[in-house]
Structures are given as C-alpha cells and as structure tokens.
Amino acid sequence: MESLHPRIRLLWIARGALAAVVLxxxxxxxxxxxxxxxxxxIGVVVALALVLVVAYAVRLYQVxxxxxxxxxxxLERGVVTFVETAVPFVRVQHVDTQFGPIERVLGLSSVVxxxxxxxxxxxxxxxxxxxxxxxxxxxxxxxxxxxxAEDAV
Amino acid sequence: MLALQRGVTGxxxxxxxxxxxxxxxxxxxxxxxxxxxxxxxxAGAGYGIxxxxxxGYAVTADTVDVSSGVFSRRSRxxxxxxxxxxxxSQGLLQRVLGVAVVSIETAGGGDTEATLHFVSEDEAERIRxxxxxxxxxxxxxxxxxxxxxxxxxxxSTSPSDPTRRDRPEDGATPTQLFELEVEELLLYALSSFxxxxxxxxxxxxxxxTGSDSGTGLVPAFVIDAARPFGGPATLExxxxxxLLVVIAVSLVQWSVFTYVSSxxxxxxxxxxxxxxxxxxxxxxxxxxxxxxSGSIPVEKVQSVSVTENPVQxxxxxxxxxxxxxxxxxDSGSSNQSAVPLAGTDRVYRFAENLTGVxxxxxxxxxxxxxxxxxxxxxxxxxxxxxxxxxxxxxxTFERWYLTAVVFVAVPPAAHLKYxxxxxxxxxxxxxxxxxxxxxxxxxxxxxxxxxxxxxxSIFQRRLELASLTVDTASSRTxxxxxxxxxxxxxxxxxxxxxxxxxxxxxxxxxxxxTDDLDLSVDFT
Numbered sequence: 001m002e003s004l005h006p007r008i009r010l011l012w013i014a015r016g017a018l019a020a021v022v023l024x025x026x027x028x029x030x031x032x033x034x035x036x037x038x039x040x041x042i043g044v045v046v047a048l049a050l051v052l053v054v055a056y057a058v059r060l061y062q063v064x065x066x067x068x069x070x071x072x073x074x075l076e077r078g079v080v081t082f083v084e085t086a087v088p089f090v091r092v093q094h095v096d097t098q099f100g101p102i103e104r105v106l107g108l109s110s111v112v113x114x115x116x117x118x119x120x121x122x123x124x125x126x127x128x129x130x131x132x133x134x135x136x137x138x139x140x141x142x143x144x145x146x147x148x149a150e151d152a153v
Numbered sequence: 154m155l156a157l158q159r160g161v162t163g164x165x166x167x168x169x170x171x172x173x174x175x176x177x178x179x180x181x182x183x184x185x186x187x188x189x190x191x192x193x194x195x196a197g198a199g200y201g202i203x204x205x206x207x208x209g210y211a212v213t214a215d216t217v218d219v220s221s222g223v224f225s226r227r228s229r230x231x232x233x234x235x236x237x238x239x240x241x242s243q244g245l246l247q248r249v250l251g252v253a254v255v256s257i258e259t260a261g262g263g264d265t266e267a268t269l270h271f272v273s274e275d276e277a278e279r280i281r282x283x284x285x286x287x288x289x290x291x292x293x294x295x296x297x298x299x300x301x302x303x304x305x306x307x308x309s310t311s312p313s314d315p316t317r318r319d320r321p322e323d324g325a326t327p328t329q330l331f332e333l334e335v336e337e338l339l340l341y342a343l344s345s346f347x348x349x350x351x352x353x354x355x356x357x358x359x360x361x362t363g364s365d366s367g368t369g370l371v372p373a374f375v376i377d378a379a380r381p382f383g384g385p386a387t388l389e390x391x392x393x394x395x396l397l398v399v400i401a402v403s404l405v406q407w408s409v410f411t412y413v414s415s416x417x418x419x420x421x422x423x424x425x426x427x428x429x430x431x432x433x434x435x436x437x438x439x440x441x442x443x444x445x446s447g448s449i450p451v452e453k454v455q456s457v458s459v460t461e462n463p464v465q466x467x468x469x470x471x472x473x474x475x476x477x478x479x480x481x482x483d484s485g486s487s488n489q490s491a492v493p494l495a496g497t498d499r500v501y502r503f504a505e506n507l508t509g510v511x512x513x514x515x516x517x518x519x520x521x522x523x524x525x526x527x528x529x530x531x532x533x534x535x536x537x538x539x540x541x542x543x544x545x546x547x548x549t550f551e552r553w554y555l556t557a558v559v560f561v562a563v564p565p566a567a568h569l570k571y572x573x574x575x576x577x578x579x580x581x582x583x584x585x586x587x588x589x590x591x592x593x594x595x596x597x598x599x600x601x602x603x604x605x606x607x608x609x610s611i612f613q614r615r616l617e618l619a620s621l622t623v624d625t626a627s628s629r630t631x632x633x634x635x636x637x638x639x640x641x642x643x644x645x646x647x648x649x650x651x652x653x654x655x656x657x658x659x660x661x662x663x664x665x666x667t668d669d670l671d672l673s674v675d676f677t
Contacts, residue, residue, distance in 0.1 A: 071658050082614065085606040086654055090661060116260060116478065117603030117624035117635075147661075 001065040001076075007106050008064075008127025009057045014102055016053025020046055066125055068139065071147075073113060075123065087123055091115045092144035097133045109133040113140060210269055212283050217257060219267045231266055233288040235259045237479030238489070240447035241277045248444060253277040257284070258479030260626060285434055285448055327429030327436045330676065331492050331503075338426070341472070341494035342419040344464040350415035354407050378402055393549050423493050430675055435475070435491065449489055453477045455601050455627035456636070457491075457508050459500055459594040466592070471500040475507075476627035491676075507676035508596045510582040515575030521616050522574070522640035526567035534559040576638045578649055581660065583623060585636045595636045599656035600664065601625045607646045619646035623653065 024046045031037040056079055065076045072086040092113055099109035109130045113123040128136065203223045210219045217236070220228035237258045247253060255277050257267040272280070333341070379395075379402040424441035431448065438446040454475045461471040473492040491507075492500060505512060538560075541553040569589045577584040586594040606622045613619060621638045638649070 072654060078608075081608055081610045083606050083608045084650070085604055086650065087604045088602070088654065088657055090657075091603045115603045115624075116626035123604070 001067045004061060004064050004125075004127030005108055005129055005132075006061070007108060009061045011102055011106055011108065011127065012057035012060060013054055016057060017050065020049040020053060023049055061127075064127070068143070073123070073140065075125070085123060087113055087115060088147075089140070089143040090147045091117070092140060095137045095140045095144070097130075097137050099130070111136050111140070208270075210267070212280060212287070214287070217267060217284065219269070229267060231257060231259060233284065236284060236288060236450070237453050237477045238447055238449040239281050239284055240445065241281060242440075242446075243274075243444040245442050247271070255280055258477075260478035281448060282431075285431065285450075288450060289432055289434075327431040328675070329427060329429045330435075331426075331428040331495070333423060333426035333439075333493055337470075337494050338420060338423055340465075340468065340470060341423060342416040344462065344468070344470070344494075345415070345419055346412060346462075347415040347418060350418055351407070351411045353414035353418075354410035357410070378406060423490070426490075426493055428491055435489075437489065437491075447489075449475060449477060453479070454507075455625045456595055456597045457504050458596070458633075459504050461497065461592050462590060465494070466497075469497050470494050471497045473500050473503050473507075476625075478626040503676045504594075504596060508582060508598065510579050510584060510596050513577035513579065513584040513594075515577050515584070515586060517575055518571070518638075518640045519618070519642055520571075521618060523567055523571040525612070525616065525618070525640060526570050527563065530563040530566050531560070534563050574639060576641070576649075578652060581656070583649070583653065585623070585638050587637075587639065593633065597623055597625055597636060598660070599653060600660040601627075602653055602657045605650055605653045607643075607650050609643070613640065617643050619643045621646045621649055 024042060027037055027042045027045065031039075031042070059079045060077070063077060063079065063082065067074045069086075072088045073092075075083075075085045075087075077083055093116055094114050096112040096114070097109050098112055103109060103126075107129065108127050110124055110126040111128060111133050113125075115123070125136070200223060204221070207223050207226070208221045210217065216230040216232050218228065218230050220226065237260055240256045240258070241253050242256070243253045251274050252271040253274050255269040255272060256265045257269075259266045269277075269280070376399065379399040382398055382402055421441045421443070422445075423439050426437070426439040428435060428437045430436070433452065434448040434450050436446070436448045438444070455478060456476050458474045458476065459471050460474060465471060472490060472494050475489050475491045477489070492503060495503075504510070538553065538556050541550075541556040544550050545553050573587060573589045573592050575586040581598055581600075583597045583599065584594060585597070586592065602623055603626055604624045606624070607619050608622060609619045618640045619642070620640060623636050623638075625636070638646070641649075
C-alpha cells in the first residue's frame with residue numbers, strides 16, 4: 001500500500017483554512033449587518049474550525065492509501081465515511097494528471113482516473129510528486145491497454 | 154445521396170420555428186405582439202431555413218455523420234459500435250405532417266449525441282433499420298441469437314398475434330414480445346404517482362389566476378373550497394386554526410390534481426405500448442398524442458430492474474426496466490421501460506429469462522441494520538417535534554406534544570425499510586433489492602461492473618457494518634442512485650467485493666473466448 005506525499009496535508013490545511021476565513025468573514029458581516037455577534041465568539045468558532053481542519057487533514061493523510069493490484073487499482077480513503085474502491089484496469093477509460101495553483105506551489109500533482117461509470121466517475125489520487133504522478137499515469141495506461149475489453153460500454 | 158436526404162429532412166422546419174417563436178412572443182405585453190410577432194416570425198423562419206440548409210447527415214458504412222450549426226458549425230461522426238439506442242418521437246402536429254425526430258444516443262457526454270429534426274416517417278424508419286442492420290454487421294461475431302433458446306410457450310401476448318409464429322431471422326419485422334393491455338395501462342396509470350406531475354396544478358393555477366381577477370398570492374378558489382370545512386372567509390388577520398384548515402384542504406386538492414394529472418400523463422405516454430425484438434435489438438413503441446418509438450441493442454443493456462410500489466405489490470403487479478448508458482426520452486436518463494406493468498410473476502420471469510440469472514434467494518442484512526433505521530427515524534421524528542416546539546414560540550400554536558404521534562410511525566417504518574432490503578450473489582449476477590415506496594430489484598451482471606466500493610460511515614464502523622456500491626455505466630444512476638447493498642456485515646461486504654472483482658475478470662475472459670452475450674432478447 002502506498003501513501004500520499006506528506007505535503008498533501010499542507011494543501012488540505014490550506015484549503016480548510018480558506019473555508020475558515022470565509023466563515024470568519026461571513027460572521028463579521030453578520031455582526032455588522034444584523035445582530036451583534038461577540039468578537040470572542042467569532043474568534044472561538046474560527047479557531048475551532050481551524051483545529052478541526054488540521055485534525056481532519058492529518059487523519060485523512062493517515063487513512064489515504066492506494067495500491068496497484070493485479071487486476072485493479074485499489075484505493076482506501078475517507079475520514080467520516082471510509083471508502084474502499086476497486087477500479088478494474090479494464091474499466092479505465094482515460095487517465096489525467098492535474099495540478100492546481102496550490103498544488104503547484106507545493107510541488108504536488110494528482111492523477112485522475114476516469115471510468116464509464118456514472119457516479120464516482122473520476123477517481124482522484126491527490127498528493128503525488130509530479131514524477132510519481134507521471135509514472136503512475138503511464139503504468140495505468142499500459143495496464144488499461146493490456147487488459148482492454150472488446151466492448152467497453 | 155446527402156443532397157437527397159437533405160431534401161427529405163424537415164421541409165417543415167421553418168414552419169415549426171415559426172410556431173415556437175410565435176408562442177414565445179405571446180408572453181410579452183399585449184401591444185408588443187403586433188410588431189414583435191412578425192419580427193419573431195421572420196427571425197424564427199429565417200433561422201429555421203438557415204438551420205435546414207446548413208444541416209446534413211449521412212449514414213455511411215461505419216459511422217453516422219451529422220453536420221449542423223448556423224453560426225458555429227459542428228460535424229460529428231458516430232461509430233455504430235458506440236450507438237446505445239436510437240429513439241424516434243413524434244408530436245401531434247408532427248404526426249399530422251408525417252415527420253419525426255430521430256435521436257441517436259451514445260454513452261459519451263451528457264446529452265443526446267445526434268438529433269435529426271423532422272425527417273419524414275419513412276426516412277426515420279429507414280435510418281433506424283439501417284443503423285440496426287449496420288450495427289449488427291459491425292459487431293464482429295455475434296452469437297447466433299436463436300442457438301440455444303427454447304421456443305418458449307408464450308402466454309404473455311394475445312394468442313391471435315400472427316407475427317409470433319413466423320420469427321424473422323434478420324429482424325426486418327419485429328417479433329412482438331409484450332403488449333400493454335388496456336387494463337394494465339389503467340392500473341399503471343392509477344398505481345404510479347409521478348412527483349413531476351406536481352407542477353401541473355401549479356402551472357394551471359398560475360394560468361387561471363393570471364387571466365381572471367387577481368386575488369394576490371392566494372387564488373380565491375382555495376379559500377372557497379376550504380370554507381365548508383371551517384375555513385376563514387379571507388386570509389386577513391386569520392387565526393392559526395382556520396389557516397391550518399386552508400392549508401390542509403389545499404394540500405388535498407393539490408394531491409388530487411397531481412394524482413389525476415400524473416395518471417393522464419401516464420396514459421398519454423404509455424398508451425399502446427408494444428415491445429418487440431428485431432434481430433438482437435429491442436424495439437418499442439408507445440404514446441397516445443406524442444408517439445415514441447426506438448430500438449435498444451440488447452448487448453448495450455447494462456442492468457435490468459424490476460420496480461414495484463406498495464399499491465402495485467398489493468395487486469401483484471410490477472414493471473421491468475432495462476438500462477443502457479445512453480440518454481433516453483424519459484427524463485434525460487436511459488431508463489427504458491421494457492414492460493411498464495404486468496403480473497409480478499411474469500415480470501420476474503421476464504427478468505430471469507432476459508438476464509439468465511437464477512431465481513434469486515435473497516439474503517437480508519443483519520438485524521443490526523434495522524436498529525440503525527430505528528435510530529435514524531427516531532432522530533427525524535425528534536426533529537419534527539423540535540420544530541413544533543419552535544413553532545409554539547413564534548405563534549399561537551400550543552399543543553406541540555401532539556406531534557409526538559410521529560414516533561408511533563418510527564418502528565413500522567424502520568421495519569418496512571429493513572424487510573424490503575435484500576441481496577443475492579449469483580453465479581453471473583448480483584441482485585440488489587431495496588426501497589419500500591419504490592422497491593427496486595436490480596440485476597447487475599458482473600460483466601457490467603465499472604467500479605466497486607465498500608463504504609463505511611462512522612456510525613457503520615461502530616457497528617461493523619458496511620455498504621457495498623456497485624457502479625455500472627448505466628445512466629439511470631443519475632436519477633435512481635448507484636445500486637448499493639446497504640448495511641451488511643463488513644466481512645460479507647468484503648467477500649462480495651472480492652467476488653465481484655473476481656467474477657468480472659472471469660466473465661471478461663469467458664467473453665473473450667466465446668463472445669457470448671448472456672442477455673437474451675426473447676425474454677417472454
């Protein structure tokens with residue numbers, strides 16, 4: 001089982017912090033506009049949100065695992081709902097590597113695997129070094145071609 | 154050839170565009186109409202003519218080519234192998250003029266891939282049979298459809314039907330598999346309740362109140378209808394009791410209207426439903442005013458579902474649906490009704506014959522699951538009571554404790570949910586059943602599995618339970634949700650997870666060897 005790159009925690013924390021900031025702004029606006037919210041309360045709520053975000057990111061990193069098995073890509077993830085997914089190589093339609101602005105700053109990228117399935121249509125593996133992402137994409141592509149079914153859908 | 158087909162394509166197109174533009178303009182203030190309508194007319198007609206001249210299609214040896222667009226051009230080639238289903242629909246006016254709309258669906262994208270507006274009826278039929286013929290010949294080596302199928306003695310269709318006897322081999326004329334009889338249609342209309350129909354009464358009210366005297370937000374007849382039951386004469390400064398009466402009476406009215414319009418909708422849509430087979434395709438036909446017809450290649454069927462609501466279960470009827478990865482005329486998902494309603498035994502037999510699944514012996518989730526639902530529904534009930542308590546704070550409503558009655562419904566609800574759940578791990582199929590209000594039994598061939606997931610929420614983890622989600626390419630999952638076995642033991646879930654994966658691989662190997670479809674077109 002392979003883990004993600006530890007720096008992914010920073011990415012998740014950054015995203016969560018962004019949400020916390022949005023929450024703080026919303027509370028301040030509410031305070032100015034309608035009813036008075038004590039400044040202490042705002043501080044406590046935002047601090048609590050930040051703590052939760054950090055705990056969530058750390059925990060998510062701990063549980064996130066993936067593996068290339070003989071017939072399928074296998075993933076384990078999720079803090080609130082723990083999900084184990086198997087994506088058979090035959091079902092892989094195409095594979096992307098992606099990186100967003102924060103990911104680029106942190107030197108990380110994601111591999112996104114698409115199947116013809118409708119829900120969870122894209123399986124995303126975040127937090128990979130660009131090299132690993134590229135090699136994983138390559139491997140997946142080869143495995144998908146190798147095991148190609150005669151009729152996909 | 155293209156030019157000739159173009160000639161046949163929608164000569165009535167401009168006419169329709171005029172109709173549409175004129176009706177749109179109607180909504181604008183009255184005095185605008187006199188000068189806007191001609192402009193709309195000219196613009197619509199102009200666009201229609203331009204669209205018509207810029208539209209072309211061709212049925213070639215390997216692909217269906219469509220090029221269209223007035224301002225931005227698009228040309229598209231659809232390989233036959235990728236076509237999911239072909240649907241033809243005809244509105245009332247279109248039937249009078251003898252034209253039809255042909256839609257070609259593939260698994261890609263979120264939309265119909267090619268729509269040929271207004272081709273003549275004959276042309277539509279020609280395109281469809283051509284596509285069917287070419288698709289069949291492209292499919293490299295299809296197993297002989299009639300090889301090992303017993304000639305089933307058939308009681309499903311009327312014995313007087315002559316087409317059943319001489320079974321055509323090439324599928325030129327479809328063999329009838331199922332015909333919806335009048336009583337089945339009426340039963341279907343009366344027993345199915347479509348939430349979508351709930352907007353009809355609202356639209357009606359908007360139209361009616363729009364035309365006569367404006368009584369504000371609440372139309373007069375709502376108050377008039379409620380008065381005999383103790384409703385108030387006006388809504389000005391009314392007490393909470395009479396107001397509740399008004400709300401209750403209008404809710405009843407609304408439900409009745411919804412029920413009636415839903416029944417009318419069902420009758421109009423499924424009147425004269427016929428399903429047949431032509432070669433390796435299902436062909437269907439239905440509709441009273443607007444006619445729908447189309448074909449579904451059996452090898453594109455992703456999964457098969459049987460649906461029954463409580464009323465239908467009571468009278469022993471059920472419906473059969475086949476799902477492909479394309480998008481059908483029904484609410485954007487390709488849920489094709491193979492048999493809208495028929496006796497439960499027959500429907501289950503159809504499903505078994507169609508998929509070749511053995512008669513399922515359903516297993517239930519552990520009893521622990523029922524406890525979960527008990528807790529879950531108790532929370533819902535508690536929220537309702539809490540809301541009532543909240544209401545006492547802001548209104549004159551006092552007796553919040555009356556709402557505690559909802560707790561009585563909790564145990565039966567949890568039990569009903571529990572007893573309607575089941576799953577069966579077959580040799581070649583996974584069968585999943587769930588739902589009380591709309592019980593669905595879905596048969597998924599292992600071969601169609603796209604991804605398979607075991608999910609555990611924090612609550613499930615505490616009880617060592619898990620849910621198994623089996624994703625297929627069927628596009629019905631948008632409307633109905635991904636087939637899931639809820640709340641089974643973690644061990645069982647892991648086991649089925651493994652079984653699913655293994656059998657997918659072995660089914661793939663098997664298919665590579667024999668290229669045999671496990672689906673049977675002739676399911677009756």
